[in-house]
Amino acid sequence: MPANRFAGVCVDLHADLPPQEAATLAADADRFLAALSSRLGARPPSPTVYVFDSDWDLWLYLRRHCPEFSCRAGACFQAGDGRLIVAVRSVDDGRPAPARLRHELTHAVIGSNFAEPMPWLDEGLAQVFESGCPPICDQSRMAALRALPQLDRRVARLAGVSRNEDLDDNDHVVAWGLAWFLLDGAAQGRAGIAACLEPPAIGEGASERFSRCLGASPAEMGRRLADFVATAR
Ligand SMILES: [Zn+2]
Numbered sequence: 041m042p043a044n045r046f047a048g049v050c051v052d053l054h055a056d057l058p059p060q061e062a063a064t065l066a067a068d069a070d071r072f073l074a075a076l077s078s079r080l081g082a083r084p085p086s087p088t089v090y091v092f093d094s095d096w097d098l099w100l101y102l103r104r105h106c107p108e109f110s111c112r113a114g115a116c117f118q119a120g121d122g123r124l125i126v127a128v129r130s131v132d133d134g135r136p137a138p139a140r141l142r143h144e145l146t147h148a149v150i151g152s153n154f155a156e157p158m159p160w161l162d163e164g165l166a167q168v169f170e171s172g173c174p175p176i177c178d179q180s181r182m183a184a185l186r187a188l189p190q191l192d193r194r195v196a197r198l199a200g201v202s203r204n205e206d207l208d209d210n211d212h213v214v215a216w217g218l219a220w221f222l223l224d225g226a227a228q229g230r231a232g233i234a235a236c237l238e239p240p241a242i243g244e245g246a247s248e249r250f251s252r253c254l255g256a257s258p259a260e261m262g263r264r265l266a267d268f269v270a271t272a273r
Pocket of ligand 1: 166
C-alpha cells in the first residue's frame with residue numbers, strides 16, 4: 041500500500057510520490073472534482089485515492105477489495121466501510137496517470153450523485169473528461185469512431201447495455217463519441233445529459249429511457265452521431 045498520505049480539500053490521497061508532486065496531484069484532483077461537479081450539477085465527492093506504483097500492487101489491492109475490477113488499470117468503488125475509493129496505477133499504458141485518475145474521479149462524481157446512470161453515459165463521460173474539465177476532443181478516439189460502420193446499430197446495442205455488462209473496445213469508442221457529441225455537437229445535448237443522469241421511470245426499459253431523455257431513438261441518435269463525426273474536425 042502507498043505509505044504517504046496527503047489530505048486535499050476533497051481527496052484523501054495516498055501515494056508514494058515526492059511531496060511536491062503529491063501536493064500538485066491532490067490539488068489537481070480537487071480542482072477537477074469541483075469543476076466537473078459544478079458542470080454536472082452534482083456535489084463534489086470526497087474519495088480516498090490510492091495511487092499504486094506497480095500493476096502488481098494495484099492488482100493485489102483490487103483482488104482483495106473489489107475483485108470484479110481486479111484486471112483493470114483503475115477502479116472506483118464503495119468500500120465495505122462506506123468510503124468511496126479510487127485506485128489507479130501511477131503510470132497507465134505508458135501514459136501519465138492523471139488521465140486515468142480523472143477517468144476514475146468522473147465515475148466517483150457520477151456514482152456518488154446519481155443513482156442509476158446509464159452505463160454508456162457513465163463510461164462515455166469518464167473517457168471524455170480524462171482530458172480535463174473543460175474537456176478537449178480526443179483525436180485518436182474521433183478517428184477510431186469515424187472508422188466504425190453502422191453507428192445506428194452500435195448505438196442501439198449500447199443503449200441497452202446493463203450496469204454489470206462489460207463494454208468491448210468498440211463500445212468504449214461509441215460511448216466516448218456519444219458523450220462528446222452531447223457535450224459538443226448536439227442541440228440540447230447538455231440538457232439531454234442531465235436527463236440521462238436522472239433515475240428511470242418505473243418499469244421503463246433502457247431504450248425507452250434513452251429515447252425519452254434524448255428526444256430521439258438510439259438508432260436515430262446513431263445516425264446523428266455519424267453525421268457529426270463525418271463533419272467534426
Ligand atoms: Zn470507466
